Amino acid sequence: MKVALIGVGQAGGKVTERLARFDADMGFEAVQGALAVNSAKPDLQSLEFVDTQLIGADRVNGHGVGGDNELGTEIMQSDIQQVLNGLDGRVTSRADAIFVVAGLGGGTGSGGAPVLVHNLQQIYDIPVYALGILPGQNEGSLYQANAGRSLKTIAREADATLLIDNDSWHEQGESVEGAFDRINDKIAQRVGLLFASGEAVEGVGESVVDSSEVINTLRAGGIATLGYASEVASEDSADNIRTVMTVARQALLTGTSLPNATTADSALLVIAGKPEAIPRKGVEKARSWLEDETGSMQVRGGDFPLESDRLGALVLLGGAERSERLERFMERAREAKEAEERDTDPAEELTDERLENLF
Template structure:
């Protein structure tokens, strides 16, 4: 899928960078171009991407803090600047736009849904969101922000691929300390998914096509991506279990949104040397995924790659009924319930008072 990436906010910019670098490093060329947008000049500074600073008249390059309503307003006011910067990059070859953001902050959380809406108005290609959910130890504000942002993204985007900051956290490690590793894991999954339909080498009937990725995402709502790999034998006959267990691991332990296995549609791409891919293994894995997700709509195919390993890239779409999503939404709702009552207006203390106002 030839994609144009737009990172909004700090996490959005960093993840977009990681994705662009992964794609370039693998020589895929699925990421055709990328742009980073922020209200904070300091967060754009270190990025090796073209950038657009928005909201200067409001926040003077200092960011919106955790205020995602302000993030949404600023994007609403300045979206034309972002659209102008994207226009020359939206060439005829672009098959999708992916708006990338951390959902728990301010600029990305508020700005991404507004930008997705504007892009959908202007362009006919699908507009996907790639959203980072805050880990469970992040504060209440992050949970509330992410809950509201997600609700709006699901309405506006063709599909929202979710990455959970808790997904690859090793025990005892803080989320912040592990960002680089988390971003790499996320970039690999999404980067492989985008590249899966781009394979040109060894094209055969069984090769995954971009339209299959797009059709899987047509289930809409929320989606998750899984990945796992293992060494493979040269003889495909010996790789039946290699393929099935890679697919199983991609779903059971390698998913960007853990336990999101209740899905409306799925896609399994078996990546590796086509001569090593076991047809029987791929077919068995696809059947297993149908049972596991409860969806009859599971597509499958090869993703030819020059490697002596075999890997599975699994896309699950329509995962909003999953326990992980429910868990997160409950966290967000609880944080809203726990919000302190608005402080009464101090002026109320002087109601019907004999004291006159001074001015």
């Protein structure tokens, strides 16, 4: 699937850069263009591999918006034309879809990405997707509240929102901040493989996935998730039937970008590896298992030929919002929002009975 990427905010820019670099390193050529947009100049200056666009210079002078996502929204609204102009040539007729990438808990990405998605939808006929990063549980309440509002808005505006929970791909005991680099690498590999898997590969049989299957899987709208797992392939094809089942199971149950999201409207299973190591029977078995597990009758499947000693399973779920993890997050965001309002509402403080009067 040929894509144009636009990263908004710090996380959006960093992840976009990783994705573009991974795609180039692997020689996939799925990423047609990548742009990073931010109100913080230093964040843009740290990027080397993507084009950059500073916004809001007249309001915040390149210093960013802190955690103020309403300001992030306003700045994107005022400078939207500049951003859209910067896209000319990147969203060529060859792009099958646009992905707007952002951390939903901050300011610029959280507030700006939904506005950008909304405007892109008015202009382009190709699907506009969001790749949204949810704050980890240990991040502060402002991040949770911001992400709740941003997610609600972006999920409404985008054709689908692929969610990555910052808690899902980091190792136990590691702080989220310390893990960003590794999480970003994982995002780049997995999402990069998804883009590439929707590319026709010359000279390989018909079971290769094409971009319309990715788009059809995301057609359910709402929330999408992505899971991945891999294991060393064996010489013996009977063993590989078992390996395909194992990696498909792990990809869905433990390797997913949003933990415990297993109910979905549609799914796509891509098995990656050397074509001769991919057993048809294993792929069919894994696909029907995925049908049972997700409760979806629309499970697509295909192979992705990759020069590797391993067999990998990539599982994309569409319409996966009925998830316990997501409900817990929205609850956390609501509570955080209430707490923020309590903290900032002087009238409430005045009537707070726990405070003693001076006289």
